[in-house]
Amino acid sequence: MNNKRTKNILRLHPYLIFVAGILPIFSSCSSSDAKMESEILTVSAITVEPTSMVTFKNYPASLEGISNIEIRPQADGYLKKIFVEEGAYVKQGQPLFQIEDxxxxxxxxxxxxxxxxxxxxxxxxxxxxxxxxxxxxxxxxxxxxxxxxxxxxxxxxxxxxxxxxxxxxxxxxxxFTLITAPVGGYLGRIPYKVGSLIGRNDQNPLTVLSDIHVIYAYFSMSETDFLEFKKIYKGNTVEDKIKNIPKVTLILPDESEYPQKGKIEMVQGQFDKTTAAITFKASFPNANGLLRSGNTGSIVLPQQHENVIKIPQQATFELQNKVMAYIVGTDNKLRNVSLKIAGKDEESYIVSSGLKAGDRVISKGLQRLKEGISVNIK
CATH class of the missing domain: 1.10.287 (Helix Hairpins)
Structure with missing residues (x-):
């Protein structure tokens, strides 16, 4: 009987050893957590104050020349001669096509x-x-x-x-049998060949001539952005506000910046019912012909903000799709707040709600923090 009890004890012996081994570990973790809780971390913080800031908004844009003129024959007959090549630049009055005369x-x-x-x-x-x-x-x-x-x-x-x-x-x-360029510009595709029978009732033009010494970039602004636009820029009317918009930048599809700055010239009179957007037009000089009708890009619109709360983006974190920050209370304890972002640049956010002047915001090292702990401000 004693031998059987001894065997059972020996059979349980490895488990007893395992439990005995992990007890010190739990004890160590508990003491470590308690130590961390008792430690007061030293953190870096900034005191937020109203300031000025320039942000930039990008809007997709389509580019068009001053004019895109369809070149059509005003006489019927066989195409006798083509004086130009597709894509060539032509001057006003330069011969383009000759019809058998x-x-x-x-x-x-x-x-x-x-x-x-x-x-x-x-x-x-x-x-x-x-x-x-x-x-x-x-x-x-x-x-x-x-x-x-x-x-x-x-x-x-x-x-x-x-x-x-x-x-x-x-x-x-x-x-009319000699067709010349009505304006200077670049030629489009020429679908007809010498010997083709052409006439005034043809569906397709002989070519399209684009006057592109100035390029217009058309972009649309949502109702919300338009309301913000009217708040940001000075002036009693929309026309006055447009005059106060700084020159804008055109970003090309390869992410490069077009070297010439543009100027906002016009805003459409009404919102599009289907898109709920309003169209703006910016003009860019294009003396070298780098831009063509049909190109795309994006307009970078600078926006000057006055008396706004600005904090570094690194002073924020995301929680459940919300932008959050830690602020230090008068008792030196942390409290997290949800921020509403009204704009941003590469490094900073404009905060429209969630912070006020005088708040102390933790500026870095957010990963080791949590709400409610006490901190020392560096």
Whole structure:
């Protein structure tokens, strides 16, 4: 019986050893936690005061030149010659396309001949009027014959005017066969080839000419941002506020910064019903043609804030999708507060609620802190 009890004790012996081993560990942890609780940490803190700050907001933008002009033929015929290449820069008045003009030349020549015939007939009628005028004065013939001759002269003069109008129309039609650039700019795609039959009713233009010496960047602002815009910038009207906006920056799709600064020029008169946004336009000089119509980018709009609470981003932490900070109370104990962020730059937040002037905010080393502990302020 004693041997059996001894065996049972030996069977439990490893477990007894294990329990005996971990008891000191728990005891050590408990004493360590108690020690940490009893220690007063020394922390760095800042006292927040109202200040000024510039923040930047980015808005996606689409770029367009001053004008995008569709080049369309005003005469029908076969495309005889193309003087330019796709994408080339052309000056105002530079030839672009030549339409076969033989038939137009013939029409012009016929009209010019009709003018000469009308002038000859008018001269003949004038001579007849002068002859009859002398006979009437000599009382050789009656005045009726002279009146008839004058009527014929008037008709011939009318024929001259009509023939001249036809000639002018033929001249204009012939001129339409040479298509020139209405403004300076860059050419788009040219879908037609030499020999193509083109006309005034074609669906596609010969090309598109973009005047891009100045580029407009169009971007949209939400209702909330627009209300903030009206608060930030000085002026009694929106037009006055636009004049007080500093020059803006254009960020290109490769994240590079366009070297020229732009100026906000216009705001749309009303909000879009589908997007609940209002459109702004910024203009950028583009003398070197680096920007093209159809490009995209983003506008960086600077916003000056006065008398705001600003804290470093490193003085905050996130908890359940909220931005939080630790403040030190008058009893030197920590309390965490939820912050409402009204703006930011690369390093700081603008806090619209959650902090007030005079609050002491822990500025770094937040990982080892928790609410309710006592601290010393460095």
């Amino acid at each position: 033989n038939s137009y030349k013939e029409k012009y020549n016929d009209a010019a001949a009709a003018v000469q015939t009308a002038k000859a007939n008018a001269l003949k009628a004038r001579i007849e009027v002068d002859r009859l005028q002398n006979l009437v004065e000599a009382k050789v013939i009656s005045k009726v014959q002279l009146d008839n001759a004058k009527a014929v002269l008037d008709a011939e003069n009318a024929n001259i005017a009509q023939a001249s109008a036809v000639q002018k129309g033929a001249e204009i039609s012939k001129a």
